[in-house]
Amino acid sequence: MSAQPLLEVRDLSKRFASRESRDASLWVIKDLSFSVRDGEFLTIIGPSGSGKTTLLNMIAQIDAASGGEVRFKSESAPINDPKSLNPGLSCRIGYVTQEDNLLPWRTTLQNVLFPLTVQGRLNDETRARAAELIRHVGLAGFENHYPHELSGGMRKRASLIRTLVYDPPVILMDEPFGALDAQTRAVLQEDLLRLWEMGRKTIVFVTHDIGEAIALGDRTLVLSRAPAKVAGEHQITIPRPRDIRGIMSHPDFGPLYQRIRAQVQ
Amino acid sequence: MASLEHSPASPPAASDSGRLLDRLRSRSDQVIVLVLLFAIWQALSLWLGEYWVGSPWLVVTRFYAGLVDGSVLYHAYYTFAEAVIGFVLGAIPAVLLPFALRRLPIVTAVLDPFMVGGYGAPKLALAPLFILWFGIGIESKIALVAITVFFIVYFSALAGVRALDTRLVQMAQVAGANERDVARHIIFPGAVPYVFTGLRIAMPYSIGGAVVAEIISANRGLGYLVQLSAMNFDTTGVFVALIAVTLIVFICNGAVDFAERRLLRWRPASDAKLQASV
Numbered sequence: 001m002s003a004q005p006l007l008e009v010r011d012l013s014k015r016f017a018s019r020e021s022r023d024a025s026l027w028v029i030k031d032l033s034f035s036v037r038d039g040e041f042l043t044i045i046g047p048s049g050s051g052k053t054t055l056l057n058m059i060a061q062i063d064a065a066s067g068g069e070v071r072f073k074s075e076s077a078p079i080n081d082p083k084s085l086n087p088g089l090s091c092r093i094g095y096v097t098q099e100d101n102l103l104p105w106r107t108t109l110q111n112v113l114f115p116l117t118v119q120g121r122l123n124d125e126t127r128a129r130a131a132e133l134i135r136h137v138g139l140a141g142f143e144n145h146y147p148h149e150l151s152g153g154m155r156k157r158a159s160l161i162r163t164l165v166y167d168p169p170v171i172l173m174d175e176p177f178g179a180l181d182a183q184t185r186a187v188l189q190e191d192l193l194r195l196w197e198m199g200r201k202t203i204v205f206v207t208h209d210i211g212e213a214i215a216l217g218d219r220t221l222v223l224s225r226a227p228a229k230v231a232g233e234h235q236i237t238i239p240r241p242r243d244i245r246g247i248m249s250h251p252d253f254g255p256l257y258q259r260i261r262a263q264v265q
Numbered sequence: 266m267a268s269l270e271h272s273p274a275s276p277p278a279a280s281d282s283g284r285l286l287d288r289l290r291s292r293s294d295q296v297i298v299l300v301l302l303f304a305i306w307q308a309l310s311l312w313l314g315e316y317w318v319g320s321p322w323l324v325v326t327r328f329y330a331g332l333v334d335g336s337v338l339y340h341a342y343y344t345f346a347e348a349v350i351g352f353v354l355g356a357i358p359a360v361l362l363p364f365a366l367r368r369l370p371i372v373t374a375v376l377d378p379f380m381v382g383g384y385g386a387p388k389l390a391l392a393p394l395f396i397l398w399f400g401i402g403i404e405s406k407i408a409l410v411a412i413t414v415f416f417i418v419y420f421s422a423l424a425g426v427r428a429l430d431t432r433l434v435q436m437a438q439v440a441g442a443n444e445r446d447v448a449r450h451i452i453f454p455g456a457v458p459y460v461f462t463g464l465r466i467a468m469p470y471s472i473g474g475a476v477v478a479e480i481i482s483a484n485r486g487l488g489y490l491v492q493l494s495a496m497n498f499d500t501t502g503v504f505v506a507l508i509a510v511t512l513i514v515f516i517c518n519g520a521v522d523f524a525e526r527r528l529l530r531w532r533p534a535s536d537a538k539l540q541a542s543v
């Protein structure tokens with residue numbers, strides 16, 4: 001555990017310019033602060049509309065902040081000016097967005113290879129990695145399908161491995177498993193944990209599901225309704241490696257679940 | 266993982282044969298319509314006299330004779346060449362300009378009223394001017410076709426560039442795409458369906474423009490053939506030329522269809538159908 005956090009959110013605030021220009025009620029996020037250690041799996045939970053996506057957009061630098069800052073490796077990024085944003089901060093912050101955002105004119109394989117293509121990293125080794133990830137998430141046989149020929153869950157899986165394939169040190173995930181059935185979801189959660197334990201990436205994982213937040217995370221942040229603030233912080237003490245399917249029978253699970261649910265309004 | 270393997274792959278084969286039946290059905294209906302048209306035409310020529318409406322049989326034999334001796338092909342070739350060259354010369358800058366102006370919204374805004382004016386102005390009225398400038402040869406027709414096609418395609422390409430989904434751009438930037446990658450992998454492919462809508466609308470105009478310019482002044486081409494035949498009170502000759510024009514429209518339409526099917530394989534079928542029926 002190093003003293004310097006990898007990612008640090010300080011007094012981050014955001015409001016959207018409104019059409020009627022009422023200002024006071026418009027803060028979506030106000031003075032939000034937290035930090036993420038290198039290699040940590042942080043889960044964030046909060047009610048719908050609390051600003052979780054907005055928060056990730058600012059960390060990924062695709063949206064400007066109205067105040068505060070985000071530090072990555074102690075470098076302060078000027079994210080208050082839309083013009084100086086550096087989306088993905090030079091490929092070091094991957095982002096699995098809430099919508100799949102697959103390119104409709106690219107097949108599954110071409111979509112998965114897209115980051116490697118634009119980064120000029122397409123070679124036999126990375127192609128083999130992409131093929132393995134595709135097989136892993138059950139998309140084998142669908143490599144040459146276009147997004148409209150895939151189911152919602154398949155698109156979701158494709159967008160997930162599109163980020164995993166180029167191996168960014170930090171990955172932001174916005175409800176990546178929201179649209180999946182329980183079985184597929186459990187498989188992918190296990191895969192994600194295995195990948196994370198192997199590579200020790202830093203993951204910021206947004207979810208609606210308290211059980212998922214506990215099962216995956218080292219620590220869970222609970223966000224309040226807008227304007228989003230940290231309503232609670234919980235260390236998940238359940239030891240790793242964890243058994244995702246049997247996690248509910250762990251003695252620590254029940255009390256954690258109760259405490260978090262009391263804070264999620 | 267077993268549960269994942271049952272997702273829908275390709276549509277079942279049954280619907281393929283269904284589609285073939287549909288195709289055959291619509292083909293046979295088309296033949297019936299064609300026969301009906303010929304019957305009406307024949308009736309008209311009997312009623313009004315072959316002097317005013319050349320009989321279909323005469324037209325077909327003349328058309329065939331014209332093909333054999335090469336005279337129809339000779340004129341069709343010029344019209345075809347004018348239409349195709351003009352189409353390409355008009356469409357290329359029309360597609361490139363909105364891309365070039367993408368980063369210059371002020372220039373686009375300044376140009377806008379002029380483009381709207383150019384789009385709305387009756388281009389055929391320019392034909393006499395172009396003939397004065399470029400002579401009665403192929404150049405004046407190409408210029409007319411090009412300018413007609415340009416304005417139609419410009420506005421559809423512009424709509425395509427403007428319909429850009431910024432979330433896709435952000436996703437690409439996070440993944441490491443630079444300005445050029447975004448243009449090449451996102452803006453351009455996203456605008457292609459719009460460009461094709463424009464090309465599809467512009468195509469008959471390009472052939473029509475070439476023919477009308479030839480009617481006004483030319484010494485070859487199908488429009489010239491129309492004009493010449495009409496002056497000689499040869500209605501059969503007029504119809505022969507018109508049939509040749511129609512065939513060219515069919516061929517060019519087929520070419521646009523083919524290119525569109527190749528380039529837009531990624532679109533859902535219903536989308537493509539909607540697009541084609543517009």
Ligand SMILES: Nc1ncnc2c1ncn2[C@@H]1O[C@H](COP(=O)(O)OP(=O)(O)OP(=O)(O)O)[C@@H](O)[C@H]1O
Nearest residue numbers: 016028046047048049050051052053054055098226
């Ligand atoms: N571009 C925008 N313009 C104006 N308001 C916005 C914009 N994007 C988000 N908001 C507002 O910000 C608030 C938070 O939105 P956000 O998408 O971050 O919520 P969320 O926590 O991700 O919700 P969910 O769990 O449903 O995805 C909402 O009230 C929404 O109306």
Ligand SMILES: [Mg+2]
Nearest residue numbers: 052053098174
């Ligand atoms: Mg959201």
